[in-house]
Amino acid sequence: MRVWTTAATVVALVAGSASAQIYDSGGFEGFSLGDLPGQGGWFEDTAGGYAPAQVMLDPTGAGMGNVVMLDPPGTAGGWQGIEIDFGPLSGNLVTVQWDQYRTDLNDNVWMADDASFSGWWAIQWDTSLGIHAETFGPSVGLQTGVWQHITYTFDFAAGLVTVDVNGTSVSGFLSASEIRGWAFEYEPGDFAGEGGPFYIDNFMVHQVPTPGALGLFGLGVLAAARRRR
Numbered sequence: 651m652r653v654w655t656t657a658a659t660v661v662a663l664v665a666g667s668a669s670a671q672i673y674d675s676g677g678f679e680g681f682s683l684g685d686l687p688g689q690g691g692w693f694e695d696t697a698g699g700y701a702p703a704q705v706m707l708d709p710t711g712a713g714m715g716n717v718v719m720l721d722p723p724g725t726a727g728g729w730q731g732i733e734i735d736f737g738p739l740s741g742n743l744v745t746v747q748w749d750q751y752r753t754d755l756n757d758n759v760w761m762a763d764d765a766s767f768s769g770w771w772a773i774q775w776d777t778s779l780g781i782h783a784e785t786f787g788p789s790v791g792l793q794t795g796v797w798q799h800i801t802y803t804f805d806f807a808a809g810l811v812t813v814d815v816n817g818t819s820v821s822g823f824l825s826a827s828e829i830r831g832w833a834f835e836y837e838p839g840d841f842a843g844e845g846g847p848f849y850i851d852n853f854m855v856h857q858v859p860t861p862g863a864l865g866l867f868g869l870g871v872l873a874a875a876r877r878r879r
Contacts, residue, residue, distance in 0.1 A: 659693050672744075672855040673736045677713040681705045682871040685720050691734050695765040698728015710751050712797055714851045720836040722757075727838070733765050735831035737857055740806050742828050743858040747801040752794050753846030755779045763826065770804070770811065770826035776839045783813045783822035790815040797851075804829055812824040 675681075675690060685702040696701055700722045702820035707712035722730035755776055762771035772782045780789035781800065790813055791800065801814040804824060810826040832855070836848050 670857045672739065672857055673734065673771035673853075674855075675851075675853040677714070677852050678705055678718060681716055683707070683716070688733055691736075692732050693734070694718075695731035695733040695835060696729065697731075698722070699732040700728065703730060703732045708849070708851070709847075710797070710849065712751075713799070714749070714849075716851075717751075718850040719847050720759075720834065720850070722836055722838050724838050729760070729835040729837040731765065731833060733831060733833040734853075735764075737763070737830040738828040739804075739855075739857055740828040741828075743804075744804040744806075744855045745801055745830055745858060746804075746829070747799065748853040749797050749799050749851045751797050751849040752792055753848075754794055755792060755845070755846070757839045757845030758837045759848060760833075760837060762833045762835075763829045763831055765833045765835075769828070769830065770824065772802075772811075772813070776845075781813055781815060783811050783820055784824065785822075787822035788820035789813075790818050790820055792863075 659694065673691070678690075681689045683705050686692050686705050689700050689705070696702065705716055705718045706719050708717045718732070720730050720732070722728070742774075755774075758776050759766075759774035760771065761773070763769045770784065770785050772793065773786065775783045775786065775789070778786075778789050780791045782789040792815065798816050801811045803814070804826075805811070806827065809824050810821045812819050813822040832853075834850070839845060
């Protein structure tokens, strides 16, 4: 019984250390309706004279509460963007996740760990109709008219970045050594006509110890417990 108790203690401690929350938007429920920049650490990253991204009540009928809308009018020329800084994060696994709703896939959504695009970046591309793990590399197809859960996992030790959409994932090469923050830039397409709104909800960032680190932690706890027997 004492052995089982010790094992259970290790499992509980390892599970408890499995994730550290870096940022949680709280579903944007605590944000005021209107301009997003200036709220919750978000600031504007827009070019082309577009209005700021908006916090609004979910218009999709899914009951998401407050959501963020990006919807630049026109075709080509600049982008409507938002950015938040929360890093730099490196070493352990880092996950960035959110829910999104695309009314169509005619426009491009660029994503990066900084608006300078000098580190990691990827795209939701109107040509592939998917979301890419890195740059224009491996991608997962997107759907329109439904909320989808997106998760990026940055594994610095393995040099891989994985994008997951509702349980379907692909991985690509990760050249960046850290994640500094997150930027969304919604760019009107230049050949498929004006796209519709892009909605975001439940944006969160976590740092997760690697499996090896969790294993060593667990062994250390177990050894310490045995020494106290």
